[in-house]
Amino acid sequence: MRIVPLISLVLFILCLSNPVQGQENIGKKLADVRSPEVAANNTVTFNLVAPQAKEVYVLGNWLSADSPGGDKLRMTKNADGLWTAKQATMGRDLYLYNFLVDGVRINDPLNVYQIRDVSNVFNYFITNGAQAELYKTHAVPHGxxxxxxxxxxxxxxxxxxxxxxxxxxxxxxxxxxxxxxxxxxxxxxxxxxxxxxxxxxxxxxxxxxxxxxxxxxxxxxxxxxxxxxxxxxxxxxxxxxxxxxxxxxxxxxxxxxxxxxxxxxxxxxxxxxxxxxxxxxxxxxxxxxxxxxxxxxxxxxxxxxxxxxxxxxxxxxxxxxxxxxxxxxxxxxxxxxxxxxxxxxxxxxxxxxxxxxxxxxxxxxxxxxxxxxxxxxxxxxxxxxxxxxxxxx
Amino acid sequence: MRIVPLISLVLFILCLSNPVQGQENIGKKLADVRSPEVAANNTVTFNLVAPQAKEVYVLGNWLSADSPGGDKLRMTKNADGLWTAKQATMGRDLYLYNFLVDGVRINDPLNVYQIRDVSNVFNYFITNGAQAELYKTHAVPHGxxxxxxxxxxxxxxxxxxxxxxxxxxxxxxxxxxxxxxxxxxxxxxxxxxxxxxxxxxxxxxxxxxxxxxxxxxxxxxxxxxxxxxxxxxxxxxxxxxxxxxxxxxxxxxxxxxxxxxxxxxxxxxxxxxxxxxxxxxxxxxxxxxxxxxxxxxxxxxxxxxxxxxxxxxxxxxxxxxxxxxxxxxxxxxxxxxxxxxxxxxxxxxxxxxxxxxxxxxxxxxxxxxxxxxxxxxxxxxxxxxxxxxxxxx
Structure with missing residues (x-):
C-alpha cells in the first residue's frame, strides 16, 4: 500500500535552485566540454569556455622558459568561444596547472581536482603508465x-x-x-x-x-x-x-x-x-x-x-x-x-x-x-x- | 665548527621558479589584496584583480532572485583594475560563492578555502558569532x-x-x-x-x-x-x-x-x-x-x-x-x-x-x-x- 506519492527522480534532478548550490542545484546543466582530457598516449587537451576573453594560456608546472613556446601554453579560440590547447605527449606524473585569462590566474572551472600548495590552489591531473600509475588509486587493498x-x-x-x-x-x-x-x-x-x-x-x-x-x-x-x-x-x-x-x-x-x-x-x-x-x-x-x-x-x-x-x-x-x-x-x-x-x-x-x-x-x-x-x-x-x-x- | 655554509633563509625564500609551483615557488609575490574580508559585523568584501574584465559578479549561495539586486552581486572596478563588492551584514553561517567574470564562473583566486559539491568547486567563508562559531575550529580538544x-x-x-x-x-x-x-x-x-x-x-x-x-x-x-x-x-x-x-x-x-x-x-x-x-x-x-x-x-x-x-x-x-x-x-x-x-x-x-x-x-x-x-x-x-x-x- 503506497499512500505516499513517490518522489519522482526526474523532478528531483530537475529541481533548480541557486546556481552556486551544488547539492541543492543538482540539476545544473552539465557542460558538454571536459577539461583536461588525457589521451592514452598522454597528450593532454585543455578546454575553457570563455567567449569574451582575449588571451588565454595554460600555466603548467611542466612548462618553463626553455619549453617550446615558453613558460605558457597559448590557447586558441574557436567560433563558439571555446579556448583549446593541446600539450604534446607528456611524461608520466602528476601535473599542476592553472589558466591565465586576460591576466587573471584562475582554476580550470571544468576540473574539480585541485590541490592547495601554500597560498595557491592548482588543478591537477595524472597521466598514464609507469610511475604515474603509482600515484593513482587502483583496485588494491587500501590503507x-x-x-x-x-x-x-x-x-x-x-x-x-x-x-x-x-x-x-x-x-x-x-x-x-x-x-x-x-x-x-x-x-x-x-x-x-x-x-x-x-x-x-x-x-x-x-x-x-x-x-x-x-x-x-x-x-x-x-x-x-x-x-x-x-x-x-x-x-x-x-x-x-x-x-x-x-x-x-x-x-x-x-x-x-x-x-x-x-x-x-x-x-x-x-x-x-x-x-x-x-x-x-x-x-x-x-x-x-x-x-x-x-x-x-x-x-x-x-x-x-x-x-x-x-x-x-x-x-x-x-x-x-x-x-x-x-x-x-x-x-x-x-x-x-x-x-x-x-x-x-x-x-x-x-x-x-x-x-x-x-x-x-x-x-x-x-x-x-x-x-x-x-x-x-x-x-x-x-x-x-x-x-x-x-x-x- | 660550521664547515657547511648556512642556507640563507632570504635566498631560500627569494628562490624563484615556475609560477605554478607553489612549494617550489615559495617566493611568489604575495598579493596585497585579500578576498574575502569578513568584518566583525559580518559585512563581507570581495576583491578581484582583473583590469581587462568588463563585467564581474559575485555568485553567492545567500543570493536569490528575491535578494536586493537579484541573484548576483555586481562588482565595480577602480582605476587600478580592482573589482570590489561589499555584501551588507550577513547571517552567521558558512557561505559558498564563485565569481562570474565576463560570463566565466571561476573560483576566487585569492581564497584558498574551497569545497567540492558534486561537480562544482566553491570558495567558502564563515562569518562570526552564534551558530557560525560551531562551524569553526576552536582551541578545544579535537576528535x-x-x-x-x-x-x-x-x-x-x-x-x-x-x-x-x-x-x-x-x-x-x-x-x-x-x-x-x-x-x-x-x-x-x-x-x-x-x-x-x-x-x-x-x-x-x-x-x-x-x-x-x-x-x-x-x-x-x-x-x-x-x-x-x-x-x-x-x-x-x-x-x-x-x-x-x-x-x-x-x-x-x-x-x-x-x-x-x-x-x-x-x-x-x-x-x-x-x-x-x-x-x-x-x-x-x-x-x-x-x-x-x-x-x-x-x-x-x-x-x-x-x-x-x-x-x-x-x-x-x-x-x-x-x-x-x-x-x-x-x-x-x-x-x-x-x-x-x-x-x-x-x-x-x-x-x-x-x-x-x-x-x-x-x-x-x-x-x-x-x-x-x-x-x-x-x-x-x-x-x-x-x-x-x-x-x-
Missing part, C-alpha cells in the same frame, strides 16, 4: 588515512598530524615499522598526503610487494601553527608564506612527543630498526637534525633535496650541538642514510657541501642524483625509491 | 577524522567511509555510542566532513557539554562508486551528476556490513540504545528505509529534508516491505524519531505526506520546521539540534 591531534608542549595544546596505516591494519593485531615523513617550508600535515600522494604510493607499492607494509606519520613542521590552514583555531585566515618558526629548533627539539604519541596509540614496532625518518627541503634539514639529536633512534634516514641548518642563531642546542651529535649518530650507525638531490635543484651546492662533510667524518650514505630540481615530482619519486629500501634488516 | 576502507559485498571489494572519533579516543579504553550519518544524492563520504563541518560541530558541542561524546560514521551512499571522486579506482574521472544507483536498494540492503565493520574495529558501545542514524535528502530516505528494515537496531532516527522512496521498481525487498517494516519499527519503539524540514524545501510536501503516514499508523515523532529550503545551512543546523538529543536514555 587508512587519519587526521589526529596530539598533545604538544610547543603550542601548549594540541597539534595535528596525518597518519597512514597499511591495508589490514584494522583487521589484525599486527604491529608495523614506522616512517616519519616531514614536509618542506611551504607545507603542512596535508602536503605529503595531497601533493605527495602517500596513500596511493604506499597502497600500490605494498600491493606490488615492493615495500614492507609500514605506518607513515606526517606531522606539521611549522610550530607557529597547530594545523594546516583552515584546520586550526586561526580559522580561515589568509594564507601567506610567513615562516616565523623556521630555524627556532622547536620542531627538532620536541620530536619525541610525536614519536611517543604515535608509538602509544598505534601498533608500531619498537626500536631503532623499526624507525625511519625522511623529509624534503626544510623537512630534510629537520630530518638530519632530529636523527642526529636522537642519535640512536632511527636506522633509516632520508634527505630529499634537503636544506641544511635553517638558522645561524646561537644558543639553539639542536643546532649548536649538531656536529657532535652527527658524530655520535655515525658511531651508533644507521642501516641507511639516503640522500636524494636533483641536478638543477637550487640547493644542489648545499647538498654537495653536506656530502663533503659526511665524507670528512667518514659517515656512510647512499646518494641518488636525479634530473630536475626542487619539485614534488622528485619528492614522490624519492619516496618510492627510499621506502623500498626500508626495514630490510 | 580524529579517519578515511578507512571496509570490505563490501556491493562492489566485490572495498568501499571508503569517513569516521569521526571524539577527543580522547586515542588516550582511553572507553567505548562510545555511534551516529551513522548519511549524505544526499549529490554527496559522498566527503560531504558531511566538508560541507557538513562534522568534526568542528562535534568538537565544539562536546567541549560545550551540549552533546554526549560519540563516534560518527559517514559512509558513501552511492553504490556505483567505491569512494568519492578522485579517491576511487576510477581515478580523476570527470565528475558529473549521474546516479545509476539511486533506488536500487543496495545501500539499504547492505547496511549491516557498515555497522559490523564499525563495531568490530572501533570502540563502539553495542546495542540499540547506543545507535543513531540520520541522513539528508536521499540519505533521509536511506535512513527511513534502513531503520525500518533493521527494525530494532536504532533507538535514534533523524530525517533531514528527507526524500521518500527513491524508486517505484518492484521486487526490491527493502522498498516492497517498507510499510510492514515501519509498523514493526513502531512496535519495537524508538527513543527519538526526529524529522527536520525547511518551509521552502521542494520536498516539503513529501515530508508532509510522510508525517501523515506516521500519524495514521500512530508512530510518534518529533518535528522541527525551519526557515529555508534544501540547503547545507539547514542540514548543519539539524545536525546540531539532533545530536544534542542523542543517547540521553
Amino acid at each position: 587508512t588515512l587519519t587526521k589526529v591531534w596530539y598533545p604538544s608542549a610547543i603550542n601548549h595544546g594540541e597539534r595535528r598530524m596525518s597518519i597512514y596505516t597499511p591495508p589490514g591494519y584494522e583487521g589484525s593485531k599486527k604491529s608495523y615499522p614506522v616512517l616519519y615523513l616531514l614536509h618542506g617550508m611551504g607545507g603542512d600535515e596535508e602536503a605529503w598526503p595531497s601533493l605527495g600522494r602517500v596513500t596511493q604510493i604506499m597502497d600500490n607499492l605494498i600491493a606490488a610487494g615492493q615495500i614492507v607494509p609500514m605506518i607513515v606519520v606526517m606531522p606539521n613542521g611549522h610550530t607557529s601553527n597547530s594545523a594546516a590552514p583552515g584546520n586550526s583555531e586561526k580559522g580561515e585566515y589568509p594564507v601567506e608564506f610567513r615562516t616565523p618558526d623556521v630555524g627556532t629548533g622547536e620542531m627538532e627539539s620536541n620530536f619525541m612527543e610525536i614519536i611517543n604519541f604515535a608509538e602509544k596509540h598505534y601498533r608500531i614496532k619498537k626500536g631503532k630498526k623499526n624507525r625511519a625518518i625522511a623529509g624534503l627541503s626544510m623537512g630534510g634539514s629537520h630530518t638530519m637534525v632530529i636523527s642526529a639529536t636522537y642519535a640512536n633512534t632511527f636506522d633509516y634516514v632520508g634527505l630529499f633535496s634537503a636544506a641544511y641548518r635553517l638558522t645561524d642563531a646561537a644558543n639553539i642546542a639542536v643546532y649548536d650541538n649538531f656536529d657532535q651529535n652527527l658524530l655520535q649518530q655515525k658511531k651508533n650507525g644507521t642501516a641507511l642514510y639516503w640522500i636524494g638531490m636533483g641536478k638543477t635543484d637550487f640547493l644542489y651546492k648545499t647538498g654537495e657541501t653536506y656530502r663533503k662533510k659526511l665524507d670528512e667524518i667518514g659517515m656512510k650514505y647512499s646518494y641518488y642524483e636525479s634530473e630536475g630540481g626542487h619539485t614534488w615530482s622528485n619528492w614522490r619519486d624519492y619516496l618510492v625509491k627510499f621506502s623500498g629500501l626500508l626495514f630490510r634488516n | 580524529t577524522l579517519t578515511k578507512v576502507w571496509y570490505p563490501s559485498a556491493i562492489n566485490h571489494g572495498e568501499r571508503r567511509m569517513s569516521i569521526y572519533t571524539p577527543p580522547g579516543y586515542e588516550g582511553s579504553k572507553k567505548s562510545y555510542p555511534v551516529l551513522y550519518l548519511l549524505h544526499g544524492m549529490g554527496g559522498d563520504e566527503e560531504a558531511w566532513p566538508s560541507l557538513g563541518r562534522v568534526t568542528q560541530i562535534m568538537d565544539n558541542l562536546i567541549a560545550a557539554g551540549q552533546i554526549v561524546p560519540m563516534i560518527v560514521v559517514m559512509p558513501n551512499g552511492h553504490t556505483s562508486n567505491s569512494a568519492a571522486p578522485g579517491n576511487s579506482e576510477k581515478g580523476e574521472y570527470p565528475v558529473e551528476f549521474r546516479t545509476p544507483d539511486v533506488g536500487t536498494g543496495e545501500m539499504e540492503s547492505n547496511f549491516m556490513e557498515i555497522i559490523n565493520f564499525a563495531e568490530k574495529h572501533y570502540r563502539i558501545k553495542k546495542g540499540k540504545k547506543n545507535r543513531a542514524i540520520a541522513g539528508l535528502s536521499m540519505g533521509g530516505s536511506h535512513t527511513m528505509v534502513i531503520s525500518a528494515t533493521y527494525a530494532n537496531t536504532f533507538d535514534y532516527v533523524g530525517l533531514f529534508s528527507a526524500a521518500y522512496r527513491l524508486t517505484d521498481a518492484a521486487n526490491i525487498a527493502v522498498y516492497d516491505n517498507f510499510d510492514q517494516n515501519l509498523l514493526q519499527q513502531k512496535k519495537n519503539g524508538t527513543a527519538l524519531y526526529w524529522i527536520g524540514m525547511g518551509k521552502t524545501d521542494f520536498l516539503y510536501k513529501t515530508g508532509e505526506t510522510y508525517r501523515k503516514k506516521l500519524d495514521e499508523i500512530g508512530m510518534k515523532y518529533s518535528y522541527y520546521e525551519s526557515e529555508g529550503g534544501h540547503t547545507w545551512s539547514n542540514w548543519r543546523d539539524y545536525l546540531v539540534k539532533f545530536s544534542g538529543l542523542l543517547f540521553r536514555n
Whole structure:
C-alpha cells in the first residue's frame, strides 16, 4: 500500500535552485566540454569556455622558459568561444596547472581536482603508465588515512598530524615499522598526503610487494601553527608564506612527543630498526637534525633535496650541538642514510657541501642524483625509491 | 665548527621558479589584496584583480532572485583594475560563492578555502558569532577524522567511509555510542566532513557539554562508486551528476556490513540504545528505509529534508516491505524519531505526506520546521539540534 506519492527522480534532478548550490542545484546543466582530457598516449587537451576573453594560456608546472613556446601554453579560440590547447605527449606524473585569462590566474572551472600548495590552489591531473600509475588509486587493498591531534608542549595544546596505516591494519593485531615523513617550508600535515600522494604510493607499492607494509606519520613542521590552514583555531585566515618558526629548533627539539604519541596509540614496532625518518627541503634539514639529536633512534634516514641548518642563531642546542651529535649518530650507525638531490635543484651546492662533510667524518650514505630540481615530482619519486629500501634488516 | 655554509633563509625564500609551483615557488609575490574580508559585523568584501574584465559578479549561495539586486552581486572596478563588492551584514553561517567574470564562473583566486559539491568547486567563508562559531575550529580538544576502507559485498571489494572519533579516543579504553550519518544524492563520504563541518560541530558541542561524546560514521551512499571522486579506482574521472544507483536498494540492503565493520574495529558501545542514524535528502530516505528494515537496531532516527522512496521498481525487498517494516519499527519503539524540514524545501510536501503516514499508523515523532529550503545551512543546523538529543536514555 503506497499512500505516499513517490518522489519522482526526474523532478528531483530537475529541481533548480541557486546556481552556486551544488547539492541543492543538482540539476545544473552539465557542460558538454571536459577539461583536461588525457589521451592514452598522454597528450593532454585543455578546454575553457570563455567567449569574451582575449588571451588565454595554460600555466603548467611542466612548462618553463626553455619549453617550446615558453613558460605558457597559448590557447586558441574557436567560433563558439571555446579556448583549446593541446600539450604534446607528456611524461608520466602528476601535473599542476592553472589558466591565465586576460591576466587573471584562475582554476580550470571544468576540473574539480585541485590541490592547495601554500597560498595557491592548482588543478591537477595524472597521466598514464609507469610511475604515474603509482600515484593513482587502483583496485588494491587500501590503507587508512587519519587526521589526529596530539598533545604538544610547543603550542601548549594540541597539534595535528596525518597518519597512514597499511591495508589490514584494522583487521589484525599486527604491529608495523614506522616512517616519519616531514614536509618542506611551504607545507603542512596535508602536503605529503595531497601533493605527495602517500596513500596511493604506499597502497600500490605494498600491493606490488615492493615495500614492507609500514605506518607513515606526517606531522606539521611549522610550530607557529597547530594545523594546516583552515584546520586550526586561526580559522580561515589568509594564507601567506610567513615562516616565523623556521630555524627556532622547536620542531627538532620536541620530536619525541610525536614519536611517543604515535608509538602509544598505534601498533608500531619498537626500536631503532623499526624507525625511519625522511623529509624534503626544510623537512630534510629537520630530518638530519632530529636523527642526529636522537642519535640512536632511527636506522633509516632520508634527505630529499634537503636544506641544511635553517638558522645561524646561537644558543639553539639542536643546532649548536649538531656536529657532535652527527658524530655520535655515525658511531651508533644507521642501516641507511639516503640522500636524494636533483641536478638543477637550487640547493644542489648545499647538498654537495653536506656530502663533503659526511665524507670528512667518514659517515656512510647512499646518494641518488636525479634530473630536475626542487619539485614534488622528485619528492614522490624519492619516496618510492627510499621506502623500498626500508626495514630490510 | 660550521664547515657547511648556512642556507640563507632570504635566498631560500627569494628562490624563484615556475609560477605554478607553489612549494617550489615559495617566493611568489604575495598579493596585497585579500578576498574575502569578513568584518566583525559580518559585512563581507570581495576583491578581484582583473583590469581587462568588463563585467564581474559575485555568485553567492545567500543570493536569490528575491535578494536586493537579484541573484548576483555586481562588482565595480577602480582605476587600478580592482573589482570590489561589499555584501551588507550577513547571517552567521558558512557561505559558498564563485565569481562570474565576463560570463566565466571561476573560483576566487585569492581564497584558498574551497569545497567540492558534486561537480562544482566553491570558495567558502564563515562569518562570526552564534551558530557560525560551531562551524569553526576552536582551541578545544579535537576528535580524529579517519578515511578507512571496509570490505563490501556491493562492489566485490572495498568501499571508503569517513569516521569521526571524539577527543580522547586515542588516550582511553572507553567505548562510545555511534551516529551513522548519511549524505544526499549529490554527496559522498566527503560531504558531511566538508560541507557538513562534522568534526568542528562535534568538537565544539562536546567541549560545550551540549552533546554526549560519540563516534560518527559517514559512509558513501552511492553504490556505483567505491569512494568519492578522485579517491576511487576510477581515478580523476570527470565528475558529473549521474546516479545509476539511486533506488536500487543496495545501500539499504547492505547496511549491516557498515555497522559490523564499525563495531568490530572501533570502540563502539553495542546495542540499540547506543545507535543513531540520520541522513539528508536521499540519505533521509536511506535512513527511513534502513531503520525500518533493521527494525530494532536504532533507538535514534533523524530525517533531514528527507526524500521518500527513491524508486517505484518492484521486487526490491527493502522498498516492497517498507510499510510492514515501519509498523514493526513502531512496535519495537524508538527513543527519538526526529524529522527536520525547511518551509521552502521542494520536498516539503513529501515530508508532509510522510508525517501523515506516521500519524495514521500512530508512530510518534518529533518535528522541527525551519526557515529555508534544501540547503547545507539547514542540514548543519539539524545536525546540531539532533545530536544534542542523542543517547540521553
